Amino acid sequence: MNGTPLRELVPAVIGVLVRRGADFASAEDAVQEALVRALEAPAEEQPRDPKAWLISVAWRKFLDSARAEKARRERELAVDAEPTGGPVSGTDDTLRLYFLCAHPDLTPSSAVALTLRAVGGLTTRQIARAYLVPEATMAQRISRAKRRIAGVGFEEPGEQATVLRVLYLVFNEGYSGEVDLAAEAIRLARQLAALSEEPEAAGLFALMLLHHARRDSRTDPGGRLVPLARQDRSLWDSEMIAEGVTVLRNALARDRLGEYQAQAAIAALHADARTASETDWVQIVEWYDELLRLTGSPIVRLNRAVAVGEADGPRAGLAALADLDPTLPRYTAVAAYLHEKANALSHAAELYAEAARAATNLAEREHLTREAARVRNQGRNT
Template identity: 65%
Template sequence: MGTTPFDPAVVRSLAPDVLAILVRRGAGFAAGEDAVQEALVEAWRTWPDDPPRDPKAWLVTVAWRRLVDATRSEVSRREREERVDARPAPGPAASTDDSLQLYFLCAHPSLTPSSAAALTLRAVGGLTTRQIAEAYLVPEATMAQRISRAKRTVSEQRLDRPGDVATVLRTLYLVFNEGYSGDLDLASEAIRMTRQLAAAVDHPEISGLLALMLLHHARRDARTAPDGSLVPLAEQDRTQWDTAAITEGVAILQLALSRDRLGEFQAQAAIAALHADARAFNATDWVQVVEWYDELVRLTQNPVAQLNRVVALAQADGARAGLAALAELDDSLPRFSAVAAHLHEMDGDLALAARLYAEAATKATSTAERDHLVRQAARLNAATR
């Protein structure tokens, strides 16, 4: 058998299985996760020049040795050594159920969403604390504290309890939506972890989330101009969209929908697929988009989905229909003013639309969004002079 070439993504993908083996052998979650991280660092150092024949077995052996060494250095050495036996030979790979439990544990309801996302990136994604801190634009010490608190919390939880797939999927989607910064592409990491989960578990909502991520990620390059400014969907250059990712996402979605177990991520993916399928913005099947938003609202009662449905309805039935639907929603919703501005512009009231764009800019949650809304207001103000 030949050696395995060094591939950082492959190394990280082995982390949950290795941690599951350690925990199954009796290691505590926090201690086991630290040992796995040390083994990953050693792999990064040595594998490029000396790759192992069996990467997972190598990681298990090194992580277990790190764990035993750490255990022996504790005051409670005797008590812990009764639970953590000395240096067994590498055993068989963890079962699907073992590694799956790590997803459930890292996305435990007792954790805040941000802590769950950070712990998932660390324990399941195999990323270092420094990488995660750089991605979230926070000091490494701050992220280390966040992860340590999360590990202490989940260390008190048992691995043999049923997990909630919906919570895991929301955590992975949160990671995906965090954006891109530094050397770490969180969206790509989320896709990688979701692929891993989909390969281990046959669940239509996991497939729905993977399809949704692929379909959104396919439009990534067209979402911003060279100067970093936002490019709305209607103005995007669709030749920049990744057709291979779209094709894969649609195929995964179709198989999931054929199971007739509709969930929120499948509904969102269906909407994304309709956008991806259209050759131009005006060629979008807006009637079907509205119908899928109806399904999404029925499943989630999510007010953001209700707001997005209003935009689709205006495209399907006209600005007046959209404004009537908008009037039924809470005006404190995020992006309410921006949607109202867009609909009034569609309806021809440019002065009111300009005022609403300016109002929306003061509520924007990112610099890019704020600048886009300011430019929209300026454009309409210039048009009404």
């Protein structure tokens, strides 16, 4: 059987089992076992109706594990007459599963892992490889998460902000190992945007598309980081950008602005510029003002300072930077960039080197070290 369509059926199948009386943890385990069996089945055993087949196999696995307990044997007798094949209810519980897996009682890492397994349909092994941790470690993390939400019902309301934050965490993990988490997050965000009437769900989906469209240009053939201004824009995915812009426009038309829509608007303005010099920095500053109003985030203030430096000159950018806490992540790198634009090359080189020493990411550290050397050499030649 083809893996991708089956994985997309996982939330609906879990929902059916829960509605028949299974608890979430047992339903999720049973569906995962059925999914593995389906993926290993030879071509001649593929069913005509994969969803009905998954429900049938998963339900039998749930009943097999439930027979050992008296209370669950009573539940089995109550539903024994219900058919396990044939037509299946069209009720889609995917959105409810999003809220359940992003429950506020879970840590962010647990919520991400549970979302990838229960909604994304990934196996524990795949998730472990994506996060570069032992499979046993990931299995424990998922088990703890399921125990924590064991008593939470489908009918209990959840917070969409938590769901969106979890999906954004998945997206920002990017690519590692055999699972492309950025692509997986986009798939789930597309699904959520189609199910939800909230414009912020569409805003997050648009933001992911617009960021992901630039993926191939972010590193050079040697794997070194390439800043946005120096990226080869012919490598940007124009179809993905067009889709992101369309999704964003539809979200903004609902007139309920949120932070993901504002971030997507900034990304769209970058994507719209044919060259770095054609970027509409004035509009970007305006969108940062909206984003700052919505979030009050110091990181937004930091990014706004860069935009102000581009729109109104480096001195204005440095003035905006002066009000911020110097211990903020990337503060020193931003200060270095703005001093370079102000032609204070010696000080800029020192700041780049300082930012490189503080960087926790190897690729970023190497990039900032190269920037320090470049600006230092430029100062010597002027």
